[in-house]
Amino acid sequence: MLLETAVLLAAAGLSTTRAFVLPKRDRSDFYQIGTQEHIFPYLAGAGPYFSYPENYGIPVDPPKECKITQVQLLARHGERYPTKSRGKKLLNTWNTLQKYPHEFNGSLAFINDDYEFFIQNMDDLEMETTTQNSINAINPYTGEMDAKKHAQQFLAQYEEFLEDNREFAVFAASSQRVHDTAQYFIDSLGDKFNISLQVVSEEPSAGANTLSPGYSCPAWNPDEYADIIDAFSTDFLKDIATRMNKENHGLNLTKSDAENLFSWCAYELNARGFSEICNLFTPEELIRYSYYDDLSSYYEDGPGYPMIQAVGANYLNASVKLLKESDDLDQKVWLSFTHDTDILNYLTTLGLFDDDKDLDPSTVPFRNHVFHKSWMIPQGARVYTQKYQCKNDSYIRYVVNDAVIPLENCSDGPGFSCEAEEFYDYANQRMEGQNFFEACNTSSVSNTTELTFFWDWNTTQYNATLLQE
Numbered sequence: 001m002l003l004e005t006a007v008l009l010a011a012a013g014l015s016t017t018r019a020f021v022l023p024k025r026d027r028s029d030f031y032q033i034g035t036q037e038h039i040f041p042y043l044a045g046a047g048p049y050f051s052y053p054e055n056y057g058i059p060v061d062p063p064k065e066c067k068i069t070q071v072q073l074l075a076r077h078g079e080r081y082p083t084k085s086r087g088k089k090l091l092n093t094w095n096t097l098q099k100y101p102h103e104f105n106g107s108l109a110f111i112n113d114d115y116e117f118f119i120q121n122m123d124d125l126e127m128e129t130t131t132q133n134s135i136n137a138i139n140p141y142t143g144e145m146d147a148k149k150h151a152q153q154f155l156a157q158y159e160e161f162l163e164d165n166r167e168f169a170v171f172a173a174s175s176q177r178v179h180d181t182a183q184y185f186i187d188s189l190g191d192k193f194n195i196s197l198q199v200v201s202e203e204p205s206a207g208a209n210t211l212s213p214g215y216s217c218p219a220w221n222p223d224e225y226a227d228i229i230d231a232f233s234t235d236f237l238k239d240i241a242t243r244m245n246k247e248n249h250g251l252n253l254t255k256s257d258a259e260n261l262f263s264w265c266a267y268e269l270n271a272r273g274f275s276e277i278c279n280l281f282t283p284e285e286l287i288r289y290s291y292y293d294d295l296s297s298y299y300e301d302g303p304g305y306p307m308i309q310a311v312g313a314n315y316l317n318a319s320v321k322l323l324k325e326s327d328d329l330d331q332k333v334w335l336s337f338t339h340d341t342d343i344l345n346y347l348t349t350l351g352l353f354d355d356d357k358d359l360d361p362s363t364v365p366f367r368n369h370v371f372h373k374s375w376m377i378p379q380g381a382r383v384y385t386q387k388y389q390c391k392n393d394s395y396i397r398y399v400v401n402d403a404v405i406p407l408e409n410c411s412d413g414p415g416f417s418c419e420a421e422e423f424y425d426y427a428n429q430r431m432e433g434q435n436f437f438e439a440c441n442t443s444s445v446s447n448t449t450e451l452t453f454f455w456d457w458n459t460t461q462y463n464a465t466l467l468q469e
């Protein structure tokens with residue numbers, strides 16, 4: 001380097017070394033990307049997509065003698081940056097680290113080597129990660145690529161069925177990231193399809209005509225079962241903070257900093273493809289963190305909160321109606337995109353992961369543990385309902401994140417499916433006495449009592465204003 005250039009850069013307060021020191025081979029993102037996929041299931045559904053880990057081995061294609069007659073999808077948006085509120089918390093922890101006046105020792109030492117925080121632009125908060133906004137050109141875990149890959153997988157899987165079904169509406173809740181995911185998916189399907197994207201309002205005023213009933217549910221109280229969740233020991237968080245503080249005298253990381261590090265790890269994976277922060281945790285800490293999240297979700301948005309059965313009934317009721325009307329409806333493909341908790345509410349009403357045993361806060365269970373939240377709704381989650389005909393009978397079954405998950409009490413049909421009439425009885429039973437509008441006190445924010453967009457999109461045209469939330 002010319003001496004003058006070095007002097008100029010130094011005068012501007014910029015380091016002259018950075019541009020000229022290649023990262024060490026073992027610290028290069030190139031070599032590290034792809035080495036952390038085994039921890040995705042432990043990141044509370046905030047990290048990159050992964051297939052449902054407990055696959056029973058049932059082929060996703062219906063048996064050969066059967067013919068698909070309807071497909072429904074309820075999907076989560078793809079990998080994203082943190083929300084604004086989460087981003088603020090992560091920045092606080094990052095500031096604490098940045099203010100530390102000494103070189104870091106031990107597991108945090110990577111920060112000494114020109115570590116660049118993964119949130120570079122506050123406008124990225126709440127948004128999908130994309131090739132454009134990723135801080136690493138070779139990040140394989142963008143929400144954009146996930147949606148595009150998902151669409152290609154969908155095309156390959158339903159190739160024959162889609163031959164005759166190339167024109168349909170796709171539905172997205174009106175959050176920007178949800179909309180963007182649906183758009184990437186549609187773009188990736190290609191120009192042989194004629195698709196109309198319907199953006200359904202997620203404002204509380206949408207009432208029951210929504211894909212995100214969580215926002216139209218004023219009666220929902222996140223703290224309803226806080227006493228159970230709080231009974232879980234979070235000593236593992238204290239242990240993490242203590243370990244970092246011992247390695248670095250004077251660093252006063254707190255328990256909540258330790259908790260933030262887990263989501264830092266997850267979101268950095270979405271934005272960079274790799275995160276040194278993920279390497280701070282022991283396997284045992286990851287397991288405890290993951291169960292803590294299962295427990296919270298179970299009692300806030302899952303089977304542990306009886307009201308959720310009514311919230312999830314809003315979509316399940318519509319889904320069952322579509323299944324029953326499949327012969328009469330021209331549209332056979334029903335793809336919808338929304339948020340994690342809304343899918344969880346729906347799965348709860350459906351009872352696909354409900355073994356009637358409440359999760360225990362006094363210990364981490366292993367054998368009695370069906371409810372793994374991150375397995376159900378990781379970023380890019382996809383819950384398919386398949387209806388197919390074999391001889392003269394129709395059958396229903398579910399494919400969650402690439403794995404066929406049979407209904408525990410109704411799986412005698414081909415491919416471990418549930419005979420349609422039996423399924424309708426089962427669904428009725430799950431929804432008996434469940435009224436979303438009443439249970440949520442939705443009348444205080446809206447007078448829309450029915451979900452109608454699947455049936456009236458053609459005349460109404462849904463194009464709600466996109467929200468950065």
Ligand SMILES: Cc1ncc(C[n+]2csc(CCOP(=O)(O)OP(=O)(O)O)c2C)c(N)n1
Nearest residue numbers: 076083214215217220301311338339340341
């Ligand atoms: C039944 C219910 N009502 C209201 C809420 C409040 N709430 C928290 S998160 C959320 C939706 C968006 O959640 P986010 O964590 O940003 O999910 P993502 O977009 O990543 O899927 C809602 C409606 C809830 N969780 N559950």
